[in-house]
Amino acid sequence: xxxxxxxxxxxxxxxxxxxxxxxxxxxxxxxxxxxxxxxxxxxxxxxxxxxxxxxxxxxxxxxxxxxxxxxxxxxxxxxxxxxxxxxxxxxxxxxxxxxxxxxxxxxxxxxxxxxxxxxxxxxxxxxxxxxxxxxxxxxxxxxxxxxxxxxxxxxxxxxxxxxxxxxxxxxxxxxxxxxxxxxxxxxxxxxxxxxxxxxxxxxxxxxxxxxxxxxxxxxxxxxxxxxxxxxxxxxxxxxxxxxx
Amino acid sequence: xxxxxxxxxxxxxxxxxxxxxxxxxxxxxxxxxxxxxxxxxxxxxxxxxxxxxxxxxxxxxxxxxxxxxxxxxxxxxxxxxxxxxxxxxxxxxxxxxxxxxxxxxxxxxxxxxxxxxxxxxx
Numbered sequence: 001x002x003x004x005x006x007x008x009x010x011x012x013x014x015x016x017x018x019x020x021x022x023x024x025x026x027x028x029x030x031x032x033x034x035x036x037x038x039x040x041x042x043x044x045x046x047x048x049x050x051x052x053x054x055x056x057x058x059x060x061x062x063x064x065x066x067x068x069x070x071x072x073x074x075x076x077x078x079x080x081x082x083x084x085x086x087x088x089x090x091x092x093x094x095x096x097x098x099x100x101x102x103x104x105x106x107x108x109x110x111x112x113x114x115x116x117x118x119x120x121x122x123x124x125x126x127x128x129x130x131x132x133x134x135x136x137x138x139x140x141x142x143x144x145x146x147x148x149x150x151x152x153x154x155x156x157x158x159x160x161x162x163x164x165x166x167x168x169x170x171x172x173x174x175x176x177x178x179x180x181x182x183x184x185x186x187x188x189x190x191x192x193x194x195x196x197x198x199x200x201x202x203x204x205x206x207x208x209x210x211x212x213x214x215x216x217x218x219x220x221x222x223x224x225x226x227x228x229x230x231x232x233x234x235x236x237x238x239x240x241x242x243x244x
Numbered sequence: 245x246x247x248x249x250x251x252x253x254x255x256x257x258x259x260x261x262x263x264x265x266x267x268x269x270x271x272x273x274x275x276x277x278x279x280x281x282x283x284x285x286x287x288x289x290x291x292x293x294x295x296x297x298x299x300x301x302x303x304x305x306x307x308x309x310x311x312x313x314x315x316x317x318x319x320x321x322x323x324x325x326x327x328x329x330x331x332x333x334x335x336x337x338x339x340x341x342x343x344x345x346x347x348x349x350x351x352x353x354x355x356x357x358x359x360x361x362x363x364x365x366x
Binding site: 028034035036038040042043071116157 | 301
């Protein structure tokens with residue numbers, strides 16, 4: 001089997017694992033919202049007899065409970081909207097897309113992990129003008145998400161990770177910053193090398209790595225280069241496999 | 245008989261406040277905590293008969309919390325709450341000394357029945 005095919009198969013397997021991981025995580029988020037809605041319905045049921053008896057405040061309580069249920073329903077809709085776009089992104093061909101949407105989506109998908117790590121996640125998008133760049137939408141989204149995960153491993157509790165998108169003369173620049181250096185172990189360095197390969201497969205390049213500054217910068221060029229799966233020689237170039 | 249004193253621990257604030265209110269309506273003296281760390285502080289501050297603890301939380305997770313509870317308050321019963329498909333996690337909790345576990349969403353009457361069993365108030 002040709003090296004390119006092997007690499008592509010490896011990349012596909014990795015995509016599938018990522019897809020499953022995201023789906024499972026978002027299912028947990030949905031279940032959390034549904035559990036709350038379940039309890040709110042229970043409290044609504046508990047309150048109803050008191051409202052029928054005319055107890056002071058009980059009718060207002062029913063209204064308040066209905067609004068709180070609506071919040072959880074809206075939360076479920078937001079998750080499902082993102083999940084639907086996420087699932088479709090696997091089918092979408094490489095092409096020209098709105099980079100803002102994909103950065104926003106990757107940050108949304110990483111929010112659960114950030115919360116579990118007690119880290120704030122912030123997204124900063126350009127005000128005017130939509131950067132239109134050529135990339136593999138699923139892989140770029142995966143690269144941003146996995147970049148955030150990599151930073152999350154090294155970030156101190158209570159810190160913030162910022163994902164920002166800025167237009168660049170060559171395309172669009174995605175910057176992930178935590179202020180804390182990459183976790184210094186073999187696994188983290190290996191994952192950084194894998195991430196570099198993923199960014200290349202998405203049609204971009206890694207400009208800076210978080211090894212010493214907690215900053216990961218990708219460039220997604222306007223004119224997509226021939227970026228089929230990278231061969232093993234290119235994986236990790238640009239300091240991505242260096243020690244820490 | 246004195247009211248059952250229950251500490252309900254989950255990182256979803258809305259879930260905690262709602263369950264606490266529902267337990268209160270049933271004559272149970274319920275207190276909420278939004279993290280493992282807060283739960284351990286509450287346990288030091290006031291006495292409880294049972295702790296109802298979510299397995300997966302930011303910071304100190306349910307397993308860490310149950311280990312610490314069993315070290316400092318070996319007689320305090322803990323009931324674990326787990327998400328979908330988390331049977332293995334629940335079994336780990338039982339090995340760590342949990343009295344029982346329930347899968348979310350919890351039927352409140354089932355929870356109350358377990359609370360009573362855990363405290364010998366059946």
